[in-house]
Amino acid sequence: MDGEPELALQPPPAPKPRASAQGFGWEEVSREVVEFFASIKLAMFLFLILAVTATIGTVIQQNERPETYIKEYGEQAYRWFTRLGLTDVYHTWWFTSLLGLLCVNSLTCFYKRFPAVWRSMQQDKVNVSLSFIKNMKHSAEISAAGTKEYIGERLVRFLAEKGYRVLAKNEASGVSLYATKGIMGRVGAHMAHLSATVIVLGGLIGSLWGFQDFGVCMEGQTYHIPRGNFDLHVDKFWIDYYENGAVKSYNSTLTVIDQGSPALTKTITVNDPLVYKNIWFYQSSYGDAWDRIEVARLNIKDKETDKVLATVDLEWQKEKVIENLGLKLTATDFVADFAFNSSEKKVYSKTVEHANPALRLALNERGTLEATPWVFYHYPDLFEIQGSKYSFELVGYQPKKFTGLQITRDPGVNIVWIGSTMIVVGITLSSFIYHRRLWAKIVPQHDGVILHIGGNTHKNQIDFQREFKRLIQHVETKSA
Amino acid sequence: MLKSLFLFDMTFWLYLAALALYIAYLFVRRPVMQFAPAGHPVEAYDDRDEGWAGQLGQVATLVTVFGWIVNSGALFMRAYERMQLSGTFAPWSNQFEAMAYVSWAIILGYVLLEMRYRIKAIGAFVVGIGFIAMGAASLLPYRYQTAEPLVPALNSYWIYIHVSVTLTSYAAFAMAGGLGLMYLFKERAERKGKSGGIAAAFPDLETIDELGYKAIMIGFPLLAFGIILGAMWANYAWGGYWSWDPKETWSLIVWLIYGAYIHARMTRGWEGRRAAIYAIFGFLMVIFCFWGVNFLLSGLHAYA
Ligand code: HEM
Numbered sequence: 011m012d013g014e015p016e017l018a019l020q021p022p023p024a025p026k027p028r029a030s031a032q033g034f035g036w037e038e039v040s041r042e043v044v045e046f047f048a049s050i051k052l053a054m055f056l057f058l059i060l061a062v063t064a065t066i067g068t069v070i071q072q073n074e075r076p077e078t079y080i081k082e083y084g085e086q087a088y089r090w091f092t093r094l095g096l097t098d099v100y101h102t103w104w105f106t107s108l109l110g111l112l113c114v115n116s117l118t119c120f121y122k123r124f125p126a127v128w129r130s131m132q133q134d135k136v137n138v139s140l141s142f143i144k145n146m147k148h149s150a151e152i153s154a155a156g157t158k159e160y161i162g163e164r165l166v167r168f169l170a171e172k173g174y175r176v177l178a179k180n181e182a183s184g185v186s187l188y189a190t191k192g193i194m195g196r197v198g199a200h201m202a203h204l205s206a207t208v209i210v211l212g213g214l215i216g217s218l219w220g221f222q223d224f225g226v227c228m229e230g231q232t233y234h235i236p237r238g239n240f241d242l243h244v245d246k247f248w249i250d251y252y253e254n255g256a257v258k259s260y261n262s263t264l265t266v267i268d269q270g271s272p273a274l275t276k277t278i279t280v281n282d283p284l285v286y287k288n289i290w291f292y293q294s295s296y297g298d299a300w301d302r303i304e305v306a307r308l309n310i311k312d313k314e315t316d317k318v319l320a321t322v323d324l325e326w327q328k329e330k331v332i333e334n335l336g337l338k339l340t341a342t343d344f345v346a347d348f349a350f351n352s353s354e355k356k357v358y359s360k361t362v363e364h365a366n367p368a369l370r371l372a373l374n375e376r377g378t379l380e381a382t383p384w385v386f387y388h389y390p391d392l393f394e395i396q397g398s399k400y401s402f403e404l405v406g407y408q409p410k411k412f413t414g415l416q417i418t419r420d421p422g423v424n425i426v427w428i429g430s431t432m433i434v435v436g437i438t439l440s441s442f443i444y445h446r447r448l449w450a451k452i453v454p455q456h457d458g459v460i461l462h463i464g465g466n467t468h469k470n471q472i473d474f475q476r477e478f479k480r481l482i483q484h485v486e487t488k489s490a
Numbered sequence: 491m492l493k494s495l496f497l498f499d500m501t502f503w504l505y506l507a508a509l510a511l512y513i514a515y516l517f518v519r520r521p522v523m524q525f526a527p528a529g530h531p532v533e534a535y536d537d538r539d540e541g542w543a544g545q546l547g548q549v550a551t552l553v554t555v556f557g558w559i560v561n562s563g564a565l566f567m568r569a570y571e572r573m574q575l576s577g578t579f580a581p582w583s584n585q586f587e588a589m590a591y592v593s594w595a596i597i598l599g600y601v602l603l604e605m606r607y608r609i610k611a612i613g614a615f616v617v618g619i620g621f622i623a624m625g626a627a628s629l630l631p632y633r634y635q636t637a638e639p640l641v642p643a644l645n646s647y648w649i650y651i652h653v654s655v656t657l658t659s660y661a662a663f664a665m666a667g668g669l670g671l672m673y674l675f676k677e678r679a680e681r682k683g684k685s686g687g688i689a690a691a692f693p694d695l696e697t698i699d700e701l702g703y704k705a706i707m708i709g710f711p712l713l714a715f716g717i718i719l720g721a722m723w724a725n726y727a728w729g730g731y732w733s734w735d736p737k738e739t740w741s742l743i744v745w746l747i748y749g750a751y752i753h754a755r756m757t758r759g760w761e762g763r764r765a766a767i768y769a770i771f772g773f774l775m776v777i778f779c780f781w782g783v784n785f786l787l788s789g790l791h792a793y794a
Contacts, residue, residue: 050753050754050756050757051757053750053753054750054753054754054757057746057747057749057750057753058746058747058750060746061743061746061747061750064739064742064743064746065739065740065743067734067739068736068739068740068783072734100734213732222729222730252576252639254639256638256639256641257641257642258576258639258642258645259642259645260642279642280642280645280646280727281642281645281646281648281723281726281727282726283726283729290729292727292728292729294728294729416728416729418729418730420730420731423725423731426721426731427722430718430721433714433718434711434714434715434718437710437711437714438711438715441707441708441710441711442707468756469703469707469755470700470703470704470707471696471700472607472696472697472700472701472704
């Protein structure tokens with residue numbers, strides 16, 4: 011086991027019995043498999059390969075449209091991207107498998123190593139050989155005056171004061187002593203090992219049974235939420251600004267309507283969602299609607315002279331009467347990016363951008379002429395209204411804002427939080443508490459005793475060294 | 491208005507002075523360290539600093555502590571200005587403030603380390619990194635340095651804890667990186683057989699190595715906690731705890747890199763030189779996560 015850690019919890023390190031050459035039974039295979047999956051080398055490999063592959067998705071834009079990739083990288087590259095899944099790295103089979111392997115790896119590690127930690131919490135070897143003590147990383151040999159019982163007691167008291175758990179055995183040949191502290195550090199590490207699987211499990215549950223939708227919603231409308239079997243009414247949407255004009259927050263007041271009656275009203279904002287029946291509604295974005303406006307400003311001109319006769323503000327779908335011109339006007343339709351479907355004879359908005367805005371009017375002139383012309387923001391003189399004395403110019407409009415709601419249910423999220431707590435608590439324990447063990451033998455001589463003491467820790471050697479030095483000094487000064 | 495900027499400026503000059511003093515401290519002649527037979531130094535490191543060295547070291551420490559106090563004052567002032575301006579106070583709400591906070595944390599960490607282990611030679615490296623962080627911050631264009639009000643997504647109490655925890659972990663990794671660099675310096679001097687000169691001011695290799703490991707063991711849980719706080723925030727703000735946005739992905743990458751490191755430490759051959767190089771590499775990744783991502787990659791976190 012070259013390169014494997016010096017983690018033996020059971021002193022002295024027992025030589026491993028080698029499997030006999032002919033024996034290649036189930037036991038050997040399963041031992042090899044456990045050995046492989048519990049190996050730290052595999053863990054290091056997985057950590058690093060995950061780190062490397064995770065960078066891909068931060069360099070190549072993820073989940074874009076094919077044209078975007080082809081434009082940036084060329085067609086050949088794009089074909090490779092789709093083959094390897096580089097346009098959605100984090101959901102490819104191989105990335106998921108790496109995560110799965112990490113779980114198997116850490117679980118196997120737990121299975122193989124935790125029992126030893128557990129046993130050492132219950133009991134440990136008190137009696138070890140002298141050479142074991144002498145060969146420890148930190149060891150010392152001190153002659154002292156006094157009986158072995160006296161020195162032993164001193165040592166036990168000192169270590170117990172320092173928070174060590176001490177076991178001692180008094181025999182004719184000498185006192186054996188074992189002291190340990192900080193096993194929780196090791197328990198913490200294993201807690202971290204279990205947590206990886208818990209988190210991945212939570213993520214899996216979320217992706218299997220959760221959903222994530224996005225809704226573009228208008229003030230005053232009611233929307234059915236099929237997966238929750240209730241309705242959502244958008245009471246209000248507004249934006250708050252800082253003094254300097256920057257957006258401070260955007261907010262929607264929402265009312266949940268369950269079986270016909272209002273069940274819950276809440277104003278949501280970024281960072282403060284509404285939760286109903288485990289479905290979360292987030293204030294995710296806002297924008298200009300592409301199919302309706304608040305108000306439009308029109309110039310009414312004389313067709314002959316092109317003189318502006320009046321400027322009116324039309325509210326959305328509200329009839330406006332202009333007495334002196336004998337006009338009744340209503341803004342009935344709006345598209346942000348005008349397009350015409352000739353087979354269905356329908357006007358629609360090509361995109362959500364306000365690239366070619368057009369407003370449709372319902373016009374009644376002196377009770378005789380009725381028309382429904384489209385008026386274009388960018389092309390004021392495109393169409394002429396037959397028989398009318400006037401022409402209309404759309405000089406501006408205020409778009410209606412929509413509120414962008416993210417609608418999410420994630421049944422795995424609490425499991426993820428449990429795993430997260432485990433990982434943070436586990437890693438913190440293992441970082442700040444370190445496991446140390448001391449063994450001592452106090453051997454009587456003709457004029458006092460010789461104290462052999464040795465200790466080790468799996469990390470934090472410098473602090474342990476200081477502690478060990480202080481311990482030795484304590485014994486020396488007391489016995490001097 | 492914006493008195494904090496003046497204090498940040500002052501911090502910069504004080505850290506520069508401290509760094510110069512620590513470097514001067516390294517060059518003062520001193521007797522070669524005495525080693526006990528077991529290879530461990532017999533005395534505390536500073537005990538050998540006689541005359542000039544001792545005085546220089548003391549002044550360096552004083553200037554550093556003073557700089558740190560001014561740095562704290564600058565952050566407080568900035569918090570106050572933010573409060574006046576927009577009602578939130580987190581003095582780490584943009585790239586500039588974040589960097590000033592990181593250098594504050596690095597210097598705090600260094601001062602604690604010096605108090606505990608009394609090894610001033612580390613100052614030349616670690617205070618150096620704190621100074622560079624502060625210096626890079628003051629090189630940012632003025633419009634990045636002012637306390638603009640927060641965009642809606644950042645306007646949340648999560649910013650107080652998520653950002654500060656993550657930045658503190660960066661500071662710990664910076665410390666480890668500085669120690670790694672120091673290890674390589676010292677090792678080179680030893681290989682060349684020089685035991686006097688600058689190398690004499692350095693602690694022994696094992697101590698540098700262990701301190702570096704310790705710094706990483708502080709940064710590692712902090713980063714884990716920071717990432718998870720970020721996930722919790724995202725769950726409130728974006729409607730999902732993990733969306734593989736470049737910033738969160740990169741912090742995970744950094745965490746994985748250090749995860750490999752702490753496990754590697756347990757196998758033979760991963761202390762010393764290799765660990766030092768790895769710690770420097772890890773710190774470079776931290777810098778990329780902290781800077782590169784904000785300026786080179788796009789994503790939800792690109793507010794700064
Ligand atoms: C999945 C994420 C993992 C995390 C967050 C994690 C975290 C940790 C931490 C914090 C420690 C304590 C380090 C120390 O005491 O210096 C540790 C120890 C250890 N890890 Fe992991 N680890 C992970 C995966 C693995 C895997 C896959 C293996 C497979 C071999 C592994 C093997 C070990 C071993 C053997 C120890 C020493 C345990 C002991 O002290 O008894 N770890 N781990």
